Amino acid sequence: MIRRFPAFRAIVTREVLRFVHQRERFLAALVRPLVWLLVFAAGFRAALGLSIIPPYETYITYETYITPGLCGMILLFNGMQTSLSLVYDREMGSMRLLLTAPLPRWFLLFSKLCGATFIGILQCYAFLVIAGLFGIDHPPLGYLTILPALILAGLMLGALGLAISSFIKQLENFAGVMNFVIFPMFFLSSALYPLWKMKESSELLYWICAVNPFTHAVELIRFALYVNLSPIALLWTLVAGGLFTALALWGYDPARGMIRKRG
Template identity: 80%
Template sequence: MSWLTALRAIALREFLRFLGQRGRFIAALVRPLVWLLVFAAGFRAALGLSIIPPYKTYITYETYIVPGLCGMILLFNGMQSSLSLVYDREMGSMRLLLTSPLPRWWLLFCKLLAGTTISILQAYAFLAIAAAFGITMPWPGYLLALPALLLAGLMLGALGLALSSFIKQLENFAGVMNFVIFPMFFLSSALYPLWKMAESSELLRDICAVNPFTHAVELIRFALYAEVKPDALGWTVLAAAAFMALALWGYDPARGMVRRKR
């Protein structure tokens, strides 16, 4: 019961914080909508998309980038959650949370799960807006996308947790975000298919292929069409486990004691 109480308390705190930051919700939707409604109009003529899985017919560029923009929401919200962790640590509330008798991994997972749930709600809000503009997916895909969004959100949120354990001052966070978010987003299949990348550079295509964000986006893309991409699923799970292990190591109190002794 104490574990569930901690989960409920942490989740409630995250939701109340989110409700108090309405600009955060609007910003989370404005970014992908700008790409969907503005940039896609210009790229539509320049980028011809062939029939590639999971698509059975030719598609517009707007349809192609919707899964990538869902991934953008998860990525930015994961980094936003890590920003709140740095703030909580500076204010002392994070230190108070981690002194709980409950396992540290459970407390961090509760924080991660609460942030991911908020990201999923934002992603579905974006999908609803996209559908209002005529960009729809098969109806079963909207339901089957839920586990894909959950797994991708956990992976990207775990990355944010890992980063927050190494960022010591709130002022340094913006620089770290620029070196993580933008390369991860643009060096992926979110905006362009990998075969299109290969036309300009094989090296660039290979970099995109090993990017964990690419596999998260492809997992969402196939799920929206009621299909499973096994390799994307496997790499996303592996990346989520690796990032979570790094976060637990970063928040290890023994590691902090070693630092103080030095």
């Protein structure tokens, strides 16, 4: 494993440098959640009253409630951005060179996944700092305890992006597939409203939200931000991450690619 570290560092560094050179990507990653936080939340504050639910011990503002969900939004869009970059690299031929390196394919994909997750975590912390400047405070220790939750959620959503990229063959098809994945996952979750409110309006939508992996990623972040743990959210995030990773490895399996070409 130590001998593979230079390759791991090179792949992660490449992802970070690509992100640094794309300043618009960083700004876009912050603009999306800030628009929800500063614009939409102002309109929804009066319409969506919130009761005291775990992990909160008192009544909170709507802006405070959606902050963990917006961190999840950042990780979700970052995972899809990674998927886009993989499709682009495949069309340009650089992905083929990477996957033909004398290293296990799972290691190459894991390195790519770690690089994307690291970038997503940086974006989340930048967003939390800006949110703090607008008066949305959280427990000081929560900024530390949220890190493992961001890592697990980022890996899970990044693995989803890897799995999707293995089935998208042309860059032109990316936008449609992303809209089919991102918006249902985001809006059918607890990112913007608690599940009990969804249950009041529709039992079916409640159960869809309850089994949505993104819901549990958001709840894992929410509880961690308040120095707490949701065992159910942790379990679902780990299970979903494992399933998405297995699907990505299957999608990038060279033997499967040979069979498809022959067919």
